[in-house]
Amino acid sequence: MKLTRRELLLSSGALAASAFFPPFAHARAEAGAPRKGGVLNVHLASEQRILNPSLRASTGVYIVTSKIIESLVDLDADGKIVAQLATAWESSKDGKTITFKLREGVKWHDGKPFTAADVQYNALELWKKHLNFSTGLQQNLEAVDTPDAHTAVFRYSRPIPLDLLLRALADLGYVVPRHVFEGTNVLENPANTAPIGTGPYRFVQYERGQYIIAERNPDYWRKDQPYLDRIVWRIITDRSAATAALETGQVQLSAYSQLALADLDRLSKNPDFEVTAKGLEANQFNNTLEFNFRRKEIADIRVRRAIAHAINIPFFIENFLYGQGRPGTGPIPSTSTAFYPKDAKVAYPFDKARAEALLDEAGYRRGAGGVRFTLKLVPIQNGEDVPLFATFIQQSLAAVGIRVEITNFDYAASLAAVYKEHNFDIATGWHQYRGDPAVSTTVWLHSGSPAGSPWTNQYGWKSEKVDTLIEDAASEIDPAKRRELYAEVVREIDEQFPIWFAIERDFYSVVSKKVHNGHNTARWPSSSWHDTWLTA
Amino acid sequence: MRLLTLAGRRLLAALPALLIILAGLFLLLQLAPGDTVDALVAQVGGGDPTMIEELRRHYALDQSTSARLADYLWRLVHLDLGHSAIYGKPVIDVIVERLPATLLLMGSALSFAFAAGMVLGILAARRVNRWPDTLISTLGLVFYATPSFWFGLMGMFFFAVYLGWLPAGGFGTIGGGLQGWALFVDTLRHLVLPTLTLALIFLAIYLRIMRASMLEVSTLDFVRTARAKGLAEGAVVVRHVLRNALLPMVTLIGLQAGTMLGGSVVVESVFALPGLGRLAYESVMQRDLNTLLGVVFVSALLVIFINFVVDLLYAKLDPRISGEH
Numbered sequence: 070m071k072l073t074r075r076e077l078l079l080s081s082g083a084l085a086a087s088a089f090f091p092p093f094a095h096a097r098a099e100a101g102a103p104r105k106g107g108v109l110n111v112h113l114a115s116e117q118r119i120l121n122p123s124l125r126a127s128t129g130v131y132i133v134t135s136k137i138i139e140s141l142v143d144l145d146a147d148g149k150i151v152a153q154l155a156t157a158w159e160s161s162k163d164g165k166t167i168t169f170k171l172r173e174g175v176k177w178h179d180g181k182p183f184t185a186a187d188v189q190y191n192a193l194e195l196w197k198k199h200l201n202f203s204t205g206l207q208q209n210l211e212a213v214d215t216p217d218a219h220t221a222v223f224r225y226s227r228p229i230p231l232d233l234l235l236r237a238l239a240d241l242g243y244v245v246p247r248h249v250f251e252g253t254n255v256l257e258n259p260a261n262t263a264p265i266g267t268g269p270y271r272f273v274q275y276e277r278g279q280y281i282i283a284e285r286n287p288d289y290w291r292k293d294q295p296y297l298d299r300i301v302w303r304i305i306t307d308r309s310a311a312t313a314a315l316e317t318g319q320v321q322l323s324a325y326s327q328l329a330l331a332d333l334d335r336l337s338k339n340p341d342f343e344v345t346a347k348g349l350e351a352n353q354f355n356n357t358l359e360f361n362f363r364r365k366e367i368a369d370i371r372v373r374r375a376i377a378h379a380i381n382i383p384f385f386i387e388n389f390l391y392g393q394g395r396p397g398t399g400p401i402p403s404t405s406t407a408f409y410p411k412d413a414k415v416a417y418p419f420d421k422a423r424a425e426a427l428l429d430e431a432g433y434r435r436g437a438g439g440v441r442f443t444l445k446l447v448p449i450q451n452g453e454d455v456p457l458f459a460t461f462i463q464q465s466l467a468a469v470g471i472r473v474e475i476t477n478f479d480y481a482a483s484l485a486a487v488y489k490e491h492n493f494d495i496a497t498g499w500h501q502y503r504g505d506p507a508v509s510t511t512v513w514l515h516s517g518s519p520a521g522s523p524w525t526n527q528y529g530w531k532s533e534k535v536d537t538l539i540e541d542a543a544s545e546i547d548p549a550k551r552r553e554l555y556a557e558v559v560r561e562i563d564e565q566f567p568i569w570f571a572i573e574r575d576f577y578s579v580v581s582k583k584v585h586n587g588h589n590t591a592r593w594p595s596s597s598w599h600d601t602w603l604t605a
Numbered sequence: 606m607r608l609l610t611l612a613g614r615r616l617l618a619a620l621p622a623l624l625i626i627l628a629g630l631f632l633l634l635q636l637a638p639g640d641t642v643d644a645l646v647a648q649v650g651g652g653d654p655t656m657i658e659e660l661r662r663h664y665a666l667d668q669s670t671s672a673r674l675a676d677y678l679w680r681l682v683h684l685d686l687g688h689s690a691i692y693g694k695p696v697i698d699v700i701v702e703r704l705p706a707t708l709l710l711m712g713s714a715l716s717f718a719f720a721a722g723m724v725l726g727i728l729a730a731r732r733v734n735r736w737p738d739t740l741i742s743t744l745g746l747v748f749y750a751t752p753s754f755w756f757g758l759m760g761m762f763f764f765a766v767y768l769g770w771l772p773a774g775g776f777g778t779i780g781g782g783l784q785g786w787a788l789f790v791d792t793l794r795h796l797v798l799p800t801l802t803l804a805l806i807f808l809a810i811y812l813r814i815m816r817a818s819m820l821e822v823s824t825l826d827f828v829r830t831a832r833a834k835g836l837a838e839g840a841v842v843v844r845h846v847l848r849n850a851l852l853p854m855v856t857l858i859g860l861q862a863g864t865m866l867g868g869s870v871v872v873e874s875v876f877a878l879p880g881l882g883r884l885a886y887e888s889v890m891q892r893d894l895n896t897l898l899g900v901v902f903v904s905a906l907l908v909i910f911i912n913f914v915v916d917l918l919y920a921k922l923d924p925r926i927s928g929e930h
Contacts, residue, residue, distance in 0.1 A: 104724050116887070118691050127649035197657065201652035256663050262693060276700060277692055278879030280779050305897060307876045309758050313773040314877075316766045480647045481639035481833055490638070501650055509651060523643070524651040 070401025105294050107603035109584065112311050112323035113302040114286065116278065122243035126202050128325050129353065131489040131595035133302055136242070137178075137283055138266030141188070141242040142235055144351055145302035148406075148504070150235045152268065154183070154244055164228030164546035171219040177246045177288045185215035190247035192223065195255065202508055206234075206483070207248045209362040226546045230551055232407070235527060236505045239509060240594065260348040269295035279304060287581070296602035306331070308453075316341065321581035321603075324594035325349065328579060329453060334391045336579050346575035351504050351595075353402040356394070356458050356572040359487065362529035366442050367494055371431040373566045376495070377417035378424035380465040382571055387456050393577070397570035399559040400510050402502050404470040404575075407548075416563040424469045429573040433470075441470040448475065449483045451497030458572075459497055489521045491529070500524065500570070506555050511539040514562065532566040560584040612913060619909050624678075626905065627898055631677060631901070634894055635670050637646045641690045641892040642666060648891075664690055686902065691887065696899035699884065704903070707774055707880040709792075710872070711865050713800045715858065723807075723854065726815020727802035727847070732822060749809035757802040757875040764798060771798055774877040799876040805858035805867055807861060814857060818850040825849075831888035846902065851922055 098274070115129055121132045141155040155473040157170040175183040197207040209229065214222040223234075244267070249260045264272050269291065270283035281302040285295055303320055305311040312332040314320045316339075327357065337344035358376070362368045398413040413567070433441040444466070447457040456477075463473040478486055486492045502511050509524065515536055518525035535558060542554035561567070578594060580587050586600045587593060614749050615790045646652040652660075665676075680687055686696035729741040765773035772795050777783070784792050822828065823846050831845045868880035881900055888897035 085916070093831075106750070115648065115692075118693060119650070125649050129648065199656060201656050203647055204655045256660075257693065278883065279698065279776060279877070282779070294819070303775065303779070303877065305774060306883070307874045307877070310761065310774050310875050310877060313758075313761045313766050317769065317773045319773055418674070478638065479890060481644035481890070482637060485639035485643050486646050512651075519654050520642075522652065522654050522657055523646050526654050539627070 072422070103585065103602040103603070104604065105296050106298050106302060107296075107605070109297050109322065109598075109603060110297045110320040111300060111302045112314065112320045113281070113329060114306060114311065114323075114327035115237075118253050119247060120264045120281075121261045121274070121587065122244045122519070123191050124199050124255065124261065126200055126241055128595060131240070131592075132324060133281055133283075133366075134264055134266070135265045135268070136270040136300055136598050137268045138243050138245060139268045141238050141244065142238070143502075143596055144239050145156040146348075146589055146591060150239065153597070154188075154266075155238075158232040160546070162232065164544070165224045165225045165236060167225070167229070167231060168554070169221045169223070169354075171221060172290065173219050175267050177267055177511070178265050178286060179249075180366050182218075182246060183244070183246075183267050184218040184220040187244055187247045188221040189215050192221075192245045192500060195250070196241060196246070199255065200241060202503070202512070203237070206237050206241060206334055206508065209580040216288050228546050230544070230548070231547050232548055233543070235506050237503075237508050240503060240508075240595070245344055258506055268368075268597050270297075270300055272276060273299075286292050291599050294599045295597075296600070297598070298368065300598070302467060312336070315579060315581075318581075319569075321584055322578065322587070322594075324576070324578040324580075325352070326452070326577045330391050330393065333393075333577055333579065333587075340555055340582075342579055342581055344577055344579050345588055346577050348590065348593035349576040351592035352500045352504045352576055353404055353433070354574050354576070355397050355402070355502070355570040356454065356574065357500045358462070358497060358527060358569040358571055359493075359494075360530075360567060360569075361491060362492040363491060364444070364494045366431075366433060368529075369431050369452075370566060371427045372433070373569075374417050375424040375427035375431070375469065376471070377425065377566070377569055377571075378420045379471075380462060380571070381471045382415075383419070385447055385458065385461050389461065390454060390572070390574075393574065395573045396572045399570055400502075400514065400562050400568075401506055401555060402573045404573075405502065405504070405506075407551055410559050412556075413496045413559060416566070417569075421469060428469060428471075435470045440469050440472045443472040443474060444494040445471050446475050447486050447493040448477065448485055448495040449487060449496060450478075450480045450500040451546050451585065455498055462497060478528055486522045488523045488525065488527045490575060491520070491527060499574075500568075506544050506558070507539075511543070511558070513568070514558070517541050526567075528567055530565075532561065532565055532567075536562050608917075615909065615913050619905070623902070623905055627681070627902060628674065628678065630898060630901060631674055631894065632670075632858075634897070635894065636891065640664075640666055641891060641894070644891040645690075647721045677895075679752070681902075685900040689888075689896040689899075690893040691891050691896060696895050699896060700881070700899055701901050703879055703884050704879050706878050707866070707869065707882070709796065710799055710803060710878060710880060713796060714803040714807065714869075715862070715865060717800055718804040719854065719858065720806045720813025721804075722872055723815050723851075725812045727818045727819060727842070729812065730819035730823070731842070733816075735872075738816075742816070744808040745812045748805040748915060751805075753802050753806055754871045754875055756805060757798065757872055760802060761860055761875070771795075774875070776878050795876075799878060802875070803865065805871045807865065810861075811854060812856065814853055815850065818853050819846060822846050822850045848922060852919065854875050855918050855922065857907075859912040862911040863904070866904050866907070 087543045098466055114297055116127045120130060120134050122130050122138055139154050141153060142150050145151045155169040155174055156172050178185055192210060192213045196203045197210050209225045209227045210223060211226050212224045233315045236376055247267055250258055262275055269286055269289045271286045273282040273284050275281045283300045283330060285298055305314055306370050310322055312328055315323060333344055336342050337583055350574050360367045360373055366372050383397045386392060396415045398415055401408045405410050428441055435441055446459055446462060448455045459475050463475055466473050487496045500513060501509060513524050514526055516526050516531035520527060538558050545551040545554060583604045585602050590596050620770050631702045642657055647659060666899040689699050689871050694697045725741050729738040732738050736840055764771045775795060777795055778791050828841060828845055866882060869880055872884045873883040884896060885900045
């Protein structure tokens with residue numbers, strides 16, 4: 070096994086950064102020395118079934134558990150990989166063997182030492198078998214060797230790009246204690262709702278439907294940290310009530326755009342709060358339009374393009390989203406600097422005349438009442454803006470002679486309608502991009518997933534070329550070549566247009582100005598908050 | 606002893622209805638598109654076929670509907686409500702956790718609505734067609750016509766955000782370690798807004814019924830007799846009119862206990878209270894059949910119990926009605 074120069078630089082650079090720039094140095098420059106003590110109250114919009122990030126990957130799980138359980142690596146403010154439980158990493162030349170050096174002197178909250186055996190168990194039994202998005206990522210993981218207590222060697226049957234693995238492990242690399250889970254039914258383990266980890270805060274109490282409490286871990290491996298006495302997550306399902314809780318000081322943080330758009334806009338003018346997209350760059354989402362190729366009109370590329378040309382996206386962003394969004398330019402959002410193609414552009418900009426011409430050309434002339442044909446639109450209720458966008462699509466398409474009937478379901482039912490029963494002509498919802506296209510975005514495009522898996526390709530569309538590109542990119546270990554392969558995917562998706570990535574969106578946090586060292590990493594609400602502190 | 610026999614007979618009579626409700630609901634929910642695994646995957650933002658298949662097996666969703674229904678009913682016979690998919694523990698535990706908040710909210714809202722509705726109804730009836738009557742009746746109309754979530758939010762913004770007098774939500778100060786009197790006051794402060802919000806619409810109904818029933822009873826012969834034998838006005842109203850006018854009010858309590866359980870979903874969400882209404886709503890959204898059926902079962906028992914108490918009250922108010930016939 071040999072280090073390539075670049076990888077050596079990368080991992081040692083990260084090490085150096087964490088050694089020479091202790092987190093509070095940054096805070097000193099900002100607002101004096103960190104203060105010890107205080108309780109940070111956090112808004113939790115929906116209750117998760119389990120609090121185990123090595124079984125369930127979801128921002129709702131991370132926002133709580135990432136303070137209690139730590140992942141192998143995390144991201145810094147620029148989205149670069151930094152050490153956490155892993156201190157160094159290297160890839161073999163063939164990209165099939167990845168070696169992690171693990172932090173020494175780390176203890177679980179129950180006092181037992183953290184070792185490579187824990188990582189081995191998590192990787193093989195949880196990340197590869199149960200964790201969503203990770204089962205795909207780790208499908209070629211064959212073994213994890215533990216030559217000593219602080220080294221874990223991941224062996225893959227196909228090459229895996231180190232950048233992809235590390236970026237994914239920030240979210241999909243949380244480690245829970247082997248001695249608690251081994252030999253039990255992992256899905257029913259009591260530690261799933263009373264988590265045990267190595268993090269800066271220890272789990273205290275979970276009152277279902279009300280709150281979760283964690284307190285400072287005095288034996289944390291970062292000396293003199295964390296600063297907060299406690300973190301309390303309050304479960305508030307009503308958006309307006311959550312805003313009221315912020316304004317009365319009951320909570321100091323609401324992350325991942327869980328408030329009403331109008332309230333975000335209003336709070337951004339409140340001097341006590343900061344409304345920010347900074348610190349959440351690791352997660353981006355698109356408002357999308359999914360096409361069902363089983364419908365013959367939709368299967369015609371001219372109709373799909375006409376639909377995009379008929380909808381005025383800048384107008385929608387300005388008037389419905391309070392300006393919070395950008396016209397989408399394809400599967401990879403512009404904030405993903407490592408993969409965003411230089412030549413990306415809005416493929417089918419608003420042009421009503423062009424839309425009409427394309428529909429005429431496809432042979433769908435206006436009939437009785439000026440209607441060309443009727444489509445069934447299923448909104449997938451991810452957020453408040455989805456029904457708005459559905460109505461906007463309906464009205465925009467009516468103007469070019471396509472009648473749209475909106476079929477409303479609740480969240481679970483809409484996913485079943487689209488991804489299981491294929492009972493739709495067009496659908497609209499959110500798609501989340503998770504830092505690397507291979508984590509979730511290409512899963513959405515690659516053909517062959519069985520019906521019933523949400524956010525997989527269930528469109529009756531298949532492109533050999535796109536499938537091959539995606540497979541090649543997932544095991545291409547040269548970053549430059551990988552980037553080029555994804556640029557090709559973007560071009561191909563723009564050309565074939567099976568899904569429209571209509572609007573590129575950021576997640577927003579509302580945070581009290583009493584919170585310091587907040588939003589200082591690219592996935593701050595999902596990070597450990599070891600250096601976060603509060604002014605009195 | 607007679608009371609217990611009566612209670613037992615009531616419960617027995619309600620059993621077939623209960624069984625039909627539970628089985629019907631079970632089948633109805635089979636018609637809802639998507640199951641609890643779809644809901645789970647939706648919540649976590651996606652999953653792959655392996656994980657989904659594994660979870661379906663975990664929740665026994667790979668078995669047929671009839672097999673699952675038979676299994677459910679068989680467990681019910683053993684008084685086992687099953688395991689909650691959302692919470693990963695026995696349904697009965699989940700419900701017991703939620704019961705205090707629901708009972709407290711329902712009890713306080715019902716008593717407040719009943720007491721205030723009665724007083725306002727009497728006042729309106731005593732001054733019928735004069736300005737106090739008009740004022741009270743208009744107020745009642747406003748309460749009745751305004752959606753409760755609006756009342757809740759406005760109350761919250763005015764009393765919690767603007768004035769800062771009351772907490773904005775929750776069921777108590779978290780981590781305060783309060784005890785005794787302090788705990789009581791704290792809970793009280795948290796309950797004021799939700800109780801008022803939930804009670805106002807019911808208050809409006811009680812007020813109207815009380816007013817109408819007072820007016821009706823006061824024209825009856827025995828009231829004229831009471832006046833004729835020279836009783837003071839106060840005694841006539843309290844001892845003769847009120848007692849008889851209360852019968853329809855008491856009937857209403859029995860009817861509204863169920864409505865109030867349902868109506869509290871909105872109030873519980875707005876004020877972030879951990880009650881049964883929100884639990885039921887969440888179990889529908891998450892297609893958690895066991896929890897939902899458990900909530901329905903417990904709610905039904907609660908309604909049966911309240912109606913039983915109402916029947917006993919009848920007999921107390923009007924000796925002509927006795928529980929035995």
